Amino acid sequence: MSKTSVIYDKFERHSQGQGLKGHATHYCPGCGHGLAHKFLAEAIDALGIQDRTVAVSPVGCSVFLYYYFDVGNTQAAHGRAPVVALGHKFANPDSVVISYQGDGDLASIGLAETVATAQLGAPITVIFINNAIYGMTGGQMAPTTLMGQQSSTSPAGRDQYNGQPMKMAELIAGLDGPVYVERVALFDAKQRIKAKKAIQKAIKLQVEGRGYSFIEVLAECPTHLKMSPEETEKWVKECMEPVYPLGVKKDLTVEPWFHRNAPCFKGEKILALTGASTERPERFCKGFPTQLDKNDVSLKLAGSGGDGAQTAAMLIARAAISEGFDATHIPSYGPESRGGTSYADVHVAEDEVLNPGSPDPQILLAFNAPSLAKFGPTVRKGGYVIYDSSVVTEAPVLDPSIKVFPVPFTGIATDLGKAVVKNIVALGALQAATNIFPKETLLSAIGVALKDKCALIPLNEEAFAWGIKSVEALNS
């Protein structure tokens, strides 16, 4: 009723408040937006939340909502107001965020944001102005335009080829997220009182942290309906209301649930999450394994998903870094989620890995015949090939300078009772064949990886030892 302090004393943002623009809205005579604005301002005032309120202006005639409301204001891209509102709400859960949108914004271009935000259910308040026409762009068809209604883009009247009007209140009420959905109108004194109450209730539910609320307001656009304000009120009542029935569409009794603690900035908690340790692991290496390369050892581990090639690769990289070297590991997979090819490129460098790819590795760990066939020929002269002789029956012919170690990874692991430790058998074999690191380095990396599954450590140690033994047997 009365002008509240929530409406600016002077509309400075409306052409610097010059002349009449300082106190008159930019809306056409008889437009429903002004009423919705007043009711919204009164609700903010009544709830005593002016300082906490953030109003999100949409794109459409109400794009300049921020001219009028003495609250925090954000102007959003077309259709995105509800998600902008969520961004504000999660940034400051104590803020009261209102997404004010027209029918093009909410029910057309922003439909995905509208529905998803409603279903998310976080307590924000959406005020939806449905006037069945596009106002700002000049009288085009809206998603809410009635069947048969003429607009500049449905000049013969909306027909079936333009689709049916969107009944947003019913659509939103059909979702589980919202707690309160009502459709109200402005065309007579009784409806205006209901509209006021609905808007206030919707915001109160947010203030209390009870959930998402949605108020659809059937509003008048005399200019683009090409009627007098009086005729437009009548049109809304007689033509719109039958299509968009007024009333409460959903009203759940929900206990307040939206409580968010202030974010944590405790260093020790963050470090614990990342797994970073202040303790230096024990080092066992005397120096870089120069028997393999002057300063950069390149490995390829290849198998199928489930062979454990990536885990083994990761253990090698971790072992190297715990020794103070640099290391990289690049996984690559086939398109399958499970059981496809699984390759890993690993580099261990004394100072810095330059090229992390392993197109011509010095060491190949192959878990199956296709991997051995594919990558065996890429191994550098004088390199090492270690493969699972349990599954590879016929090894390809490789350069005679390459040292080849057939080790039954799978057979040993199966004998130990767990086929999944075949990659650890492989690591043992790698250690014995190449002496890339001392045994202790790799065992320590395995121990760290299993620190939450200590019971598995003895089995893995045994698998590792068997890998070593197998290579020693081949060497002897």
Added chain:
Amino acid sequence: MALKERPKPFLLPDYCKGCGRCLDACAKDCITLSDQINPTTGLVPVELDLANCNACGMCMDACPEPYGLRPAHEGEIQDFELEDPAKLFGVKPSDAPEPTDIPNETLPLPRTEPLVIKGTYASAVGAILAGCRHVYGYPITPSTEGAELMAKFLPKLDGTFIQAVSEVAAVNMMYGTAGAGLPTMTFTSSPGFSLMLEGVSYMIGAELPGVFVDVMRGGPGLGNIAPEQSDIKLACHGLGHGNTQAITLAPSTPQEMLDLTILAFELTFKYRSPVILLGDGYLGQMTGKVQLPETMIKPGIPKWAVYGDAMHRKNLISSIFLTETELEAHNIHLNAKYEAMQVEVRSETFLCDDAEVVLIACNTPARTAKGAVQALRNQGIKAGLFRPITLWPFPVEALKKAIKTAKRIVVVEASAGQLEDEVRLALSKAGVYQFPELENVRRMGGVLPQQTEIMTRVLGQKEVMA
């Protein structure tokens, strides 16, 4: 208890648009449409005759104008000649205070042993250490691990991770949180980045901070999920509509994924403008050694924010400048910021001092190129690498130094020449027109240039395609 007397309506004709919505609302027929045009407004205001008015207030409820029909209080005689509302109602300017900056706090962290983590994880950890507790995203390979790690970590830090309905929604959630003045970011990959560009343009226009980690993949269209440097052009020259630029960082190691993410948050707030971190699918998945810094940030709230509290009530976040001159002035202001950002150039040169062959590459191809430089040096060829770390602004002064002794320049990239275009544009803008003809090693579609291909190109042998 005496009933408080209800006020009768009052109307300043200048603020009446003559819509007549109040007519029906009045049961006593006190209001009529006039035929007198108001000389100030050119509109025809309603006329009040309050002889029968019972002060029901319904007309005021029906009036759409905030300064239209309103209650007349004692002493406020209905003097239509009095034009200044301040005289009628008294001046009541907004009591919203002048906001001030709440600065960031830098908190110490103990020195830790290096982590062994993937590039995307390193970036996520960097964001957390930079104070980011609000992450919005939509899963897209090969960037998803970043979002997954945030989904795991942030709830434990009372932060927010929301999987949005789309990239469009994600960037606009960022717009909201950035509007509230807090650090926010997303992980995405090329097709998702395309979708976010509308929001990036709005964020630049509204001067909002936000960090976009784009783990680039093969395109165009759905393309594939393998690494390509496909979005250099978008990040440097195509950030949505309008006059848009953003600092674009190109890490090449997991360590840089962390370091440059932290830097990105610093720069995005320094300039109130989004910062893009371009990774590639290889780098995102690559595990390496990552040393954490010895400090972390607890963010404050900048004075321009719309935080949703008393201190920030007067603020507005918006990219609208309705009059042409205002929008031109805004663009001049943005240009001044883009100019100021030029000092943020960063690059690495590797063995360029005497280099006769200078390779130019960024991201993972720069590492491959580095390997090639070492291998070429081992063969006695004076090769060097110039690696831009900021792609925009382009470190052209450093490039000029790096190619001083160059007889050949080879641009190595996993794209159809997007990096080369940046090199050419930067040299041209810097007035450098004399330089060796640019040669290239380019792979596309998710294939990365191999060290052998670079060697072959430099050694002048027949090109070997993998």
